Amino acid sequence: MEGQTENRFGVQASMTREDMAVILSRLMELLKTEPPVRSEQVQFADAKDISRYAEAAVAAMQRAGIIQGFEDGRFVPKGAATRAQAAVMIDRLLQ
Numbered sequence: 001m002e003g004q005t006e007n008r009f010g011v012q013a014s015m016t017r018e019d020m021a022v023i024l025s026r027l028m029e030l031l032k033t034e035p036p037v038r039s040e041q042v043q044f045a046d047a048k049d050i051s052r053y054a055e056a057a058v059a060a061m062q063r064a065g066i067i068q069g070f071e072d073g074r075f076v077p078k079g080a081a082t083r084a085q086a087a088v089m090i091d092r093l094l095q
Contacts, residue, residue: 018054018077020086021067024093025057044075051077066092081082 023066028035040093041063044050054077056092061067062075069075081089 007027014080015086016077017067017075017079017081017085018050018058020081020089021061022054022057024061024066024089027093033059035060035066037063038065044069045073046077048073050075051079061089064092 025035039062041059058067058075058077062069067075
């Protein structure tokens with residue numbers, strides 16, 4: 001994990017959905033595990049809102065079936081990841 005800036009980690013900040021994807025992707029790299037490809041890549045309706053640093057991680061985690069968008073086709077990358085969403089993502093990663 002990296003901080004928000006050189007001198008700030010953001011301990012009290014909410015974790016965004018795109019940051020959760022990045023963390024899970026980096027964890028898989030650390031474990032030397034390739035994410036499986038379980039589905040075709042989805043073009044989220046709000047893909048333009050995904051930060052450049054998170055684009056590859058969001059795409060890989062989506063194809064692996066670890067993260068999903070909402071029924072309206074959005075990913076909501078800047079939205080806070082809820083505890084329930086984080087638990088589901090971690091569970092999917094471990095399976």
